[in-house]
Amino acid sequence: MRRSILLIGNTGQLGQELQRYLAPVADVTAVGRPTIDLTQPDSLRQIIHKVQPQIIINTAAYTAVDKAETEPELATIINAIAPGILAAEAQQFNSHLIHISTDYVFDGRQSHPYQEIDATNPLGAYGRSKLSGEQAVQNNCNQYIILRTAWVYGSYGNNFVKTMLRLGTEREEIRVVADQIGSPTWTGDITRAIAQLLELNNPTGIYHYTNSGVASWYDFAIAIFEEAQQLIPLKIQRVIPITTPEYPTLAQRPAYSVLACGKITKVLGTPSPHWRQGLRKMLAELYTNSYESADSLRR
Secondary structure (H helix, E strand, C coil): CCCEEEEECCCCHHHHHHHHHHCCCCEEEEECCCCCCCCCHHHHHHHHHHHCCCEEEECCCCCCCCHHHCCHHHHHHHHHHHHHHHHHHHHHCCCEEEEEEEHHHCCCCCCCCECCCCCCCCCCHHHHHHHHHHHHHHHHCCCEEEEEECCEECCCCCCHHHHHHHHHHHCCEEEEECCCEECCEEHHHHHHHHHHHHHCCCCCEEEECCCECCEEHHHHHHHHHHHHCCCCCCCCCEEEEECHHHCCCCCCCCCECCECCHHHHHHHCCCCCEHHHHHHHHHHHHHCCCCCCHHHHCC
8 A cells, every 4th residue: 555655855855866766656745845835834734734644754954054053043943843843743643754864963073983872962053953853853743763864965956976076077176174074875875765664664763874984075075086087077186185174164064973873774674885885876877867766776
């Protein structure tokens, strides 16, 4: 029997990937801007009352990390208040809620991968708003999954990979931060993990999911150019590693964003693919017109 899924945020990079993947196997109602407005509670309530879904997946978020420092109220409305409303409505209709969160709930001062039970301590307005969203979900809904991920990129939307590809075709030299560490994570693999979770008996709680392996932004950039040069002509000749202070931003970033994924690995029965494998697949989608079908992603 096909289940009813309400996907919030279908204009984002993960939301678009999820819509493409889930549409053939479920009754998906996918909404995003301008259809709904996360700053207007009635907009959310109306769509949930109309659809009455079995599952709600919330990929929508205020993700402008630096801009959040000057718009903390707006970030809080979208990242904290809206998820609380979704959770309360999910509770009312006995729906299962999957809410996407972030490594930014941690301060990055740890030197080993963050587990789900580790203390949170966000450094900026974005991270605080996302942590408040997690708390709102937990306080208003019994059936939920909070899925924390990090360093997300995909074929849709704007992201680090696409920025590097653009710069790599325009410049001979770029400078990339080398002292921030994380796990680059492809939306295709996040999507597959979510689809697997949907097949299980409604697991509840906080889970971490990223691709396996770790890298700095500098390492990631080098890998992007190594893989892309087999597909497109590049102008780039040199990638210069720099420190975080050499690339100042309004918001402070966690220096160490590696998430421990042992908990979800036990639930899914298999570890996540290595980040370089995900990168290779994403680039193939962009440049060889070999966008994988939903069937091949499920293998």
